[in-house]
Amino acid sequence: MGMTSAQKRGFGATLWDWLTTVDHKKIGILYLAGGGFFFLLGGLEAVIIRIQLISPENNFISAGLYNEMITMHGTTMIFLAAMPILLGLMNFIMPLQIGARDVAFPFLNSLGFWLFLFGGVLLNLSWFTGAPDAGWTNYAPLSIQSPGHGVDFYIMGLQLSGAGTLMGGINFIVTIVLMRAPGMTYMRMPLFTWTTFVASILILFAFPALTVGLFLMMFDRMFGSAFFDAALGGNAVIWQHLFWIFGHPEVYILILPVFGVFSEVFPTFAKKRLFGYTAMVFATFLIAFLGFMVWAHHMFTVGLGPVANSIFAVATMAIAVPTGIKIFNWLFTLWGGSIKINSAMLWSLAFIPSFTIGGMTGVMLASAVADYQYHDSYFVIGHFHYVIVGGTVFGILAGLHYWWPKMFGKYLHEGLGQISFWTFFVGFHLTFFIQHFLGLMGMPRRYWVFLENQGLDTGNLISSIGAFFMSFGVIVFLINIIYTTIKGKKAPRDAWGSGRTLEWTISSPPVHYNYKQLPLVRGLDPLWIEKMEGNKKMTPAEPVDEIHMPNGSILPLIMTIGFTIASYGFIYQTGNKYWLIAVYAGMAIALISMLTRSLKDDHGHHISKEELERVGD
Amino acid sequence: MTDEMSTRKINSFQKQKNKQEMQKMVVSFALMIFFTLVAFALVMLEVPSTYVIPIILLLAFVQVSFQFFYFMHLKDKGHEVPSQIIYGGVFITVMVALTFTVITWW
Known part of the structure; x- marks a missing residue:
């Protein structure tokens, strides 16, 4: 199956290929497409929120719809946009960077993607019948008392997509531990691989807390238990704990991979080795470790007592140290480098000051005493948008511009890239900088309207104008994608000419088995080492021989459809017991697919030596 | 000839190692069942809870260690x-x- 047969395939065959694929590169692209779709949806919700707040006592949407809008904006952006897009980048790039031909569990990889997608679609279908409206944190008892099925959709949708994410995390850990190319020791792994590894460990430890919390919430809402009902001896604070034991590591799951992206972009475009590689790895682990013991800083005003608050405050402030190490290492990487500025580099450079402002307000919020003033105000909104947009979104866009030629074989248009960067960058600071001051002036978050002449009018208008700038930037980026797909400039293997890591040694886009021969890694930045010694390409670590690859399978999709039907059943069986049929039918479909998978042997296929030699390099 | 002999040597070494490994597993499995029986017995004999709870926790800790180190090969x-x-x-x-x-x- 070379390129020629792929081009001749009809629409049906192509669709079937994508539905059954277990190729980590195709699943990566699916993640990017799915996450990108939800990013646009979440962005639309954000714009609606900003239109509602453009003037005092505005009546653009009703109060109830506003609650649904903020809940869905937060939930969509975190669970369905930012994280899947990162998983997409990891999926595509990480195996290439360690010189592997696929991930350790290709079937699981596909299942993880479909679970994420159907979880997201399930959650968003709630728009037709009433979306969740208890905030993205879904605090009990508000969420327990929320009428209708909105919160039920939140529970089942996140349970599905969360299971998918957990599978992804486990898969990446095993891949990195077991499937590195010969010579690729841990301390020779590129930083993006390192951060993927650490973020996956965070996923492994953090998501079970969410799963447990969602199950308890599910039992409370659907089966009459009382875990969070104080009247029956439950405790609503437990939801907050469980949510934030997951939720705080989650923000590091969002930021660590993009730290990896920047650590690839800066050395490539400064033509210098990453400054302080060992310190970077160490700082990544330290952030992950500390990230697990700070969750209660989201709960300073709950009344945990001064001792607990102080401990969590100090631990939180400590995270600024390893993060500071990273910021300085990036600056020192740039120092004295021969710097080339393009879109990928612009997003990375803009990240440093933007994220540092977010980090600074983070330390301010970490002070438990001061937090009583900031809590639930627009100051918090300003803070976390600075770290999530200024960190994660900038990083995703830097990564997309940087790896687009590798993923699709074509360069994104540079001019369009710069237009979208500048409008988004200006819009971002316009929107969120002023929100810090709105918060300090007393504007609470999650309020539907604000009153006239309280000094909040101009600030909110400016913030809304910024949101339109950001929307314009995103639209230009979409146009850029379409333009590039139709008539983009073709990219060679080493697309930027100064690539350092293994992914730049193979064709753009890579063949489905990635490496004809696994490369021999002789140090950190293996491609750079070979270049410095005047070698045109990597030294192979093995002779050309048969390659064993996994077969595609439709089972992950069927399994997921089963779970989705069952989720619908769970949501609606509270009103009408006939919906239990959907629970049983859905579970039957899922379990039969699992049984089929277990009992039917699938040994994959081999690509013969002759075919590999015919294809050439 | 020498190759064959060394393979045979490795095989017998491997065999002995497997045997030892199997012995350890059986012993720890037997111990785990024994601990479980002890835990049940303590409750059924109505030993005061001041003693039962710490003893059961201790037994549980040992069992978890067996699980991790022997059965999960840590x-x-x-x-x-x-x-x-x-x-x-x-x-x-x-x-x-x-x-x-x-x-x-x-």
Whole structure:
């Protein structure tokens, strides 16, 4: 199956290929497409929120719809946009960077993607019948008392997509531990691989807390238990704990991979080795470790007592140290480098000051005493948008511009890239900088309207104008994608000419088995080492021989459809017991697919030596 | 000829190692069943709970260690990374349980 047969395939065959694929590169692209779709949806919700707040006592949407809008904006952006897009980048790039031909569990990889997608679609279908409206944190008892099925959709949708994410995390850990190319020791792994590894460990430890919390919430809402009902001896604070034991590591799951992206972009475009590689790895682990013991800083005003608050405050402030190490290492990487500025580099450079402002307000919020003033105000909104947009979104866009030629074989248009960067960058600071001051002036978050002449009018208008700038930037980026797909400039293997890591040694886009021969890694930045010694390409670590690859399978999709039907059943069986049929039918479909998978042997296929030699390099 | 002999030597070495491994597994399995019986017996004999609870916790701790080190091979060479990850998980679980105990339930 070379390129020629792929081009001749009809629409049906192509669709079937994508539905059954277990190729980590195709699943990566699916993640990017799915996450990108939800990013646009979440962005639309954000714009609606900003239109509602453009003037005092505005009546653009009703109060109830506003609650649904903020809940869905937060939930969509975190669970369905930012994280899947990162998983997409990891999926595509990480195996290439360690010189592997696929991930350790290709079937699981596909299942993880479909679970994420159907979880997201399930959650968003709630728009037709009433979306969740208890905030993205879904605090009990508000969420327990929320009428209708909105919160039920939140529970089942996140349970599905969360299971998918957990599978992804486990898969990446095993891949990195077991499937590195010969010579690729841990301390020779590129930083993006390192951060993927650490973020996956965070996923492994953090998501079970969410799963447990969602199950308890599910039992409370659907089966009459009382875990969070104080009247029956439950405790609503437990939801907050469980949510934030997951939720705080989650923000590091969002930021660590993009730290990896920047650590690839800066050395490539400064033509210098990453400054302080060992310190970077160490700082990544330290952030992950500390990230697990700070969750209660989201709960300073709950009344945990001064001792607990102080401990969590100090631990939180400590995270600024390893993060500071990273910021300085990036600056020192740039120092004295021969710097080339393009879109990928612009997003990375803009990240440093933007994220540092977010980090600074983070330390301010970490002070438990001061937090009583900031809590639930627009100051918090300003803070976390600075770290999530200024960190994660900038990083995703830097990564997309940087790896687009590798993923699709074509360069994104540079001019369009710069237009979208500048409008988004200006819009971002316009929107969120002023929100810090709105918060300090007393504007609470999650309020539907604000009153006239309280000094909040101009600030909110400016913030809304910024949101339109950001929307314009995103639209230009979409146009850029379409333009590039139709008539983009073709990219060679080493697309930027100064690539350092293994992914730049193979064709753009890579063949489905990635490496004809696994490369021999002789140090950190293996491609750079070979270049410095005047070698045109990597030294192979093995002779050309048969390659064993996994077969595609439709089972992950069927399994997921089963779970989705069952989720619908769970949501609606509270009103009408006939919906239990959907629970049983859905579970039957899922379990039969699992049984089929277990009992039917699938040994994959081999690509013969002759075919590999015919294809050439 | 020498090749064949060395393979045979490795095989017999491997065989002996497997045998030892199997012995350890059977012993720890028997011990685990014994501990479970002890735990049940203590409850059925109505020993005061001041003694039963710490003893059962201790037995549980030993059983978990058997599970990790013998059945999940944490003690084996070449299993360093999985072991580290398990220890990390244990650490976080203990910390979470401790925090819940101290600041929510106490």
